Amino acid sequence: MTKIEKLIEKFCENPGSISYNDLDLILLYSGYHKIQWAWSHVLYKKSWCENIAVPVHNNDCKIVYKQRCKKLLYPNQQNG
Secondary structure (H helix, E strand, O other), X not given: OOHHHHHHHHHHHOXXXXXXXXXXXXXXXXXXXXXXXXXXXXXXEOOOOOOEEEEOEOOEOOHHHHHHHHHHHOOOOOOO
């Protein structure tokens, strides 16, 4: 199992346990492109998919946005 696969597994089990930098790696690995949208917001875009806006403060984001990313990336995963 590669490092990114382990990170994705950890993310699916508990989205709040990862940092924003890890979330960034997962989104980039999933094919999203990062665009600086506003001073504290980062927009992730992928063709034919819903865009994801993540507010980042002190190099972290709230668990709500991590859970939203999990629902968009892995909709068939159980809640956890």
